[in-house]
Amino acid sequence: MQIIDKNETSRRLPMPGLIEALRSMFREGCEVPLRHAHTIDNGDPATSGTFLLMPAWQPGKKLGLKTVSIYPGNRDRGLPGLHSTYMLFDAQTGVPLVMLDGDTITSRRTAAASALAAHYLSRPDASTLLLVGTGQVAAVIPQAYSAVRPIRRVLVWNIRDESAKRLVAQLRLDGYDAEHAADLEAAVAQADIVSCATLSTAPLIKGKWLRPGMHLDLIGGFKPTMRESDDDCYVGTSVFVDTEEALIKAGDLLEPINAGVFRKESVRAQMAELCRGLRAGRQNADEITVFKAVGNALEDLAAACLAMESDS
Structure with missing residues (x-):
């Protein structure tokens, strides 16, 4: 072996x-x-x-x-x-x-799946990426997104400033125009794509911060008790998932469903349907897209x- x-x-x-x-x-x-x-x-x-x-x-x-x-x-x-x-x-x-x-x-396939989704869901001209989190997955997300979008600027936010600054330093060595984002709301306002890769159990991203044309990528939470987004992120947005399992295990989806602000039937497509051309991804420049993944052994x-x- x-x-x-x-x-x-x-x-x-x-x-x-x-x-x-x-x-x-x-x-x-x-x-x-x-x-x-x-x-x-x-x-x-x-x-x-x-x-x-x-x-x-x-x-x-x-x-x-x-x-x-x-x-x-x-x-x-x-x-x-x-x-x-x-x-x-x-x-x-x-x-x-x-x-x-x-x-x-795990880290490379998670980032690659995130980028694959963004190929279908983010605007083709998206160039500013906000990373929320600084773990193993977050560290390779810029590399993955750069394979599908013209990423020129990377903002990094983390609950611990020191971790964010360390990742910023590494990204600069890798050739990115990277900077530490001290204020999460202000950073979201500057981003074309927001990618969350944390183990948070409380919402970090608020729906009221999202603006037309943005893509929100939620790939950290994988249990009902984990959340990276609040309920408002699922009001007036187009929601996509990696697999049906996300609707069973993701707190980001289960809590809005339980609160009555989102329905399972409102999910626009799963990743396989996007890749097979069975359902459409982003349909216009102003659409706000949300991708929720829990990871898959595939x-x-x-x-x-x-x-x-x-x-x-």
Whole structure:
């Protein structure tokens, strides 16, 4: 069995190629059972977490399994809040083929899926990106978006200013016109695209801040207790999801639905429908689009297959 470390996994997943691999997998489809989620209660919220098992396979091709541990309290220890591993097998024999760095798979496929959605949902001339969050996913979002939109300016907001400033410094080294956003509302007012990648349990983005033509990308929350947007973000906007699972598990959608301000039937399209051309994305320049994702094992499988097959 081959073992591919973090740096090599990243090298084998260039954003343009990864975005296209995701598009192809969404078009082809694969078997994706609902993820298994288990609460790891260590008796203290600061040390407790969630453990996820995410399988996916294409019959006759490849079978993959990702394990993910999410510990929000890790940020107070100077540790990442998420750790994962990925195993890829031959779907016909069950033979293990490769182990990849799951954190890299997760962060790069999440950012790539976000950019893929933005290809259909954001304005083609969108050039200012606001990052809300500074974790592993947020750090690669500018790279992903630059593959589909002419991103020239990146604003970074985080609840901890120091983290935002560190990411700004890195983005500048990477060639971006990046700056720290101290005021979130003011930053939203300047952005064409707002991408939230946090573990927040309280709304950060307010619907009253959104203006015509914006695209709001919500990719951090994956549980009913997690929220990055308030109810007003779903009033008068066009809402899209990665998969139907978002309507089951995302607090960003469940709470507006429970409050009666949004209906499940109002979702305009899922990612597969966009990629297959079955439903339209953005329909005019003034439309406000919202994309809510909880992540899907289909994306992990697409990334792992690309990493295994890549030898460049």
